[in-house]
Amino acid sequence: MQETRVFDGEKLRASLYNPQAGRLFVTFRQRVAVAGEFEDRGPVKNMTGHGYAHLHIQPRNNDWYINSETKALSRSLKDLAKGYDDVSAMGFSMGGYGALRFSAALQLKRLIAVSPQYTIAAGAVPHDRRRKEAAAFDAALGDLIRYGNHGVQGVVLFDPFRKMDLSHALFIQAVFPDLQLCRLSCGGHPASQVIREGGSFWDLQSMLRDGPLAAGRVLALHRERRRRSQTYWQKLARVARQRGKPLLGAAADARLERLAAEQKKGQ
Numbered sequence: 001m002q003e004t005r006v007f008d009g010e011k012l013r014a015s016l017y018n019p020q021a022g023r024l025f026v027t028f029r030q031r032v033a034v035a036g037e038f039e040d041r042g043p044v045k046n047m048t049g050h051g052y053a054h055l056h057i058q059p060r061n062n063d064w065y066i067n068s069e070t071k072a073l074s075r076s077l078k079d080l081a082k083g084y085d086d087v088s089a090m091g092f093s094m095g096g097y098g099a100l101r102f103s104a105a106l107q108l109k110r111l112i113a114v115s116p117q118y119t120i121a122a123g124a125v126p127h128d129r130r131r132k133e134a135a136a137f138d139a140a141l142g143d144l145i146r147y148g149n150h151g152v153q154g155v156v157l158f159d160p161f162r163k164m165d166l167s168h169a170l171f172i173q174a175v176f177p178d179l180q181l182c183r184l185s186c187g188g189h190p191a192s193q194v195i196r197e198g199g200s201f202w203d204l205q206s207m208l209r210d211g212p213l214a215a216g217r218v219l220a221l222h223r224e225r226r227r228r229s230q231t232y233w234q235k236l237a238r239v240a241r242q243r244g245k246p247l248l249g250a251a252a253d254a255r256l257e258r259l260a261a262e263q264k265k266g267q
Helices: 070-081 094-101 163-175 193-197 202-210 215-226 230-242 246-266
Strands: 004-008 012-017 023-028 052-059 086-092 110-114 153-158 179-183
Touching: 004 070, 012 070, 023 094, 023 202, 052 070, 086 094, 086 202, 094 110, 110 202, 153 163, 153 215, 163 179, 179 215, 193 215, 193 230, 202 215, 230 246
Parallel strands: 023 052, 023 086, 086 110, 110 153, 153 179
Antiparallel strands: 004 012, 012 052
16 A cells, blocks of 8 residues: 655654545554664554554654654644544554644544653653653653643553553543543553454454444453463563562462463464
């Protein structure tokens, strides 16, 4: 499927697929280990195949979408969104923050934000030690109170055992009250690791597309897939011991051993 470059800056890029569709699905690049280049990627076929255009937005660097091109991108997104009847989005970590930051420009109606940040401004959110990137962050330009669509509906997924992610989720809900908090215990960062390990993100995308998009439905999916998730039982064993529950930790270890044995037997 052909890419249409709707914003092509030195620091930010927005690529559109299936532009003639009536509804728009937006994704945002999450923080990467090695930054400095734009990524090459195609459309999310689970959405374009069901009558959606797909817009992918990405920064060249891990600057959290806040730079000298942010305002220009916002204007471009505002004009683009006028051509669609419905706009929904999905973002992970830094991508979740990006979705919130541009939610007003996009006239965003529905959102799945996975372990998103409220801000990385130094000292703003408890337990956030993202000091290096925070030093260059423009808190005013990245202010979600000013630039967010406070009526956007959807869910914020996070692992409650990760203090930083819990703090950010609570800050976000205070500003975006129609976003439901969904606590995916031992889901990690991003909190969808157990869901992804058990299959794919198609189930989440389908909730965003067809509904119902509710925290209880996402939690049920997490619970279903955690039964066979090595990631879940590893994290549960560690959390249990950290919280002084050795019996729970031993039970999680035993479950992990059974899963490993079943996997080896099935090979």
